Structures are given as structure tokens and as C-alpha cells.
Amino acid sequence: MAPHTEQLTRPAVQLRGLTRSFEGRTVLDGIDLDIPAGQFTALLGHSGSGKSTLLRAIAGLDHKVAGSGQLTAPEQVSVVFQDSRLLPWRRVLDNVLLGLDGRDADRKGREALAEVGLKGRERAWPSELSGGEAQRAALARSLVREPELLLADEPFGALDALTRIKMHALLRSLWQVHRPSVLLVTHDVDEAIALADRVLVLDSGRISVDLAIDRDAAARGEYRERLLAALGVTDGVA
Numbered sequence: 001m002a003p004h005t006e007q008l009t010r011p012a013v014q015l016r017g018l019t020r021s022f023e024g025r026t027v028l029d030g031i032d033l034d035i036p037a038g039q040f041t042a043l044l045g046h047s048g049s050g051k052s053t054l055l056r057a058i059a060g061l062d063h064k065v066a067g068s069g070q071l072t073a074p075e076q077v078s079v080v081f082q083d084s085r086l087l088p089w090r091r092v093l094d095n096v097l098l099g100l101d102g103r104d105a106d107r108k109g110r111e112a113l114a115e116v117g118l119k120g121r122e123r124a125w126p127s128e129l130s131g132g133e134a135q136r137a138a139l140a141r142s143l144v145r146e147p148e149l150l151l152a153d154e155p156f157g158a159l160d161a162l163t164r165i166k167m168h169a170l171l172r173s174l175w176q177v178h179r180p181s182v183l184l185v186t187h188d189v190d191e192a193i194a195l196a197d198r199v200l201v202l203d204s205g206r207i208s209v210d211l212a213i214d215r216d217a218a219a220r221g222e223y224r225e226r227l228l229a230a231l232g233v234t235d236g237v238a
């Protein structure tokens with residue numbers, strides 16, 4: 001295989017035997033996972049199952065986990081959290097541009113804000129934004145860095161239902177244009193199915209379900225039932 005072909009087909013994220021314990025309690029128990037470049041993957045699991053721990057490990061934020069097994073991830077990684085983490089003393093555009101320099105930075109920042117629907121809000125303060133707008137700004141801040149991998153930890157968890165639906169459409173369309181690999185942590189089975197091409201369930205320190213999502217709407221109900229069953233939720237809703 002030619003070297004550049006290998007480059008293209010190599011997974012963006014590759015984990016082998018990743019383990020993490022806190023105070024003697026095992027949270028990640030030998031995780032093996034490949035995420036192909038450009039895939040949109042969602043990670044479901046109960047509260048405390050280790051989703052954020054896994055995401056932090058992939059983001060390179062946890063040095064203890066790195067030594068436990070093999071962890072390969074791109075250098076260009078952006079992380080979006082449940083709260084926007086905008087600096088309140090910087091205007092929206094300055095937040096987006098934080099740490100960036102170069103002649104094109106300003107233009108790219110404005111373009112990214114326009115892409116997330118915040119054209120005209122460049123000089124607003126974060127306190128003047130709604131929750132949804134703040135998350136749009138956080139997405140723009142990620143986007144402008146042209147990440148190979150976007151890690152998102154419950155990015156819509158604090159938003160109302162209607163805003164969430166709009167943000168789903170936005171995230172999916174940004175992904176279609178820029179094609180980063182995405183790993184989205186969520187509690188929400190419907191959000192996972194609506195957005196991802198692959199849904200993982202983390203349970204007892206392992207990936208217990210690895211489900212490819214065919215985006216044919218007819219199959220959604222089955223995916224939902226299967227994932228809810230895997231999570232031990234029997235609400236009787238098909």
C-alpha cells in the first residue's frame with residue numbers, strides 16, 4: 001500500500017487496552033476502539049459510566065490513562081463542552097480567535113461565526129448571548145481551528161428542546177461541510193441516532209454496543225429500542 005493511501009485509511013482514533021481507575025475503582029477497563037477518519041460517532045452511557053473520562057483521554061488531557069495502553073489521536077483536536085466556556089471579558093469574535101494569529105485569522109473567525117449563524121454578533125459580549133448562541137460561538141471557536149477531530153461532551157445538554165433540534169441540524173451540516181471525525185458524548189439516545197453514523201454504549205468500563213446507523217428513517221425505532229435495552233431502560237416506548 002502506498003504511504004499516502006495508508007495515511008488516508010488509518011483510523012483517526014485508535015485505542016488499545018485503555019484503562020483508568022480512580023481510587024482503586026476501574027472506570028475504563030481495557031477499551032479497544034477505532035474511529036475512522038471523518039466518522040460521526042456518538043458515545044452513550046449512564047451517568048458515571050466513564051464517557052467524559054474516555055473523551056478526556058482521547059483529548060490528551062489525562063496523562064495517567066495514556067500510559068495504560070495504546071492511544072493514537074490527531075494533533076488537531078477541538079473540544080466542546082456543555083457550557084460554552086467563552087471568556088466573559090472578551091467579545092464573541094475575540095473568543096473565537098483566542099490564541100490564533102496570522103493575517104487570515106480575523107477573516108476566518110468572521111466566516112466561522114457566519115457559518116454558525118452569528119453574523120453581526122461579532123462584537124457582542126458573551127453575556128448578551130442566549131445559551132444556544134453561546135454554543136454556536138463555541139462551535140465557531142472549534143471550527144476556526146480546522147480540527148481533524150471534534151470531541152463534544154454533552155454540548156447541547158443544557159439547551160431547551162427546540163434549540164437542541166436546531167443545534168443538531170447545525171452540527172450535522174457543519175460536519176458534512178468540514179468532515180472532521182466527531183465523537184459526541186450524550187445521554188440522549190434520540191440525539192445519538194439523529195446525529196451519528198455509529199453509536200457506542202459504554203458500560204462497566206467496556207464498549208458494550210457498537211451500532212452502525214443506517215440513516216434510513218425506517219430503522220430509527222429499532223435502533224432506539226436496541227439502545228434503550230442495552231442501557232437497561234424499559235420504558236415501554238417503541
Ligand SMILES: Nc1ncnc2c1ncn2[C@@H]1O[C@H](COP(=O)(O)OP(=O)(O)OP(=O)(O)O)[C@@H](O)[C@H]1O
Nearest residue numbers: 022023027045046047048049050051052053054187
Ligand atoms: N478526577 C477524578 N477523581 C476521582 N474520580 C473521578 C475523576 N474523574 C472521574 N471520576 C469518576 O469516574 C467515574 C466516571 O466519570 P465520568 O465523568 O467519566 O462519567 P460520565 O459517564 O461522563 O458521567 P456523566 O454522564 O454524569 O457526565 C465517576 O464515578 C467519577 O466519579
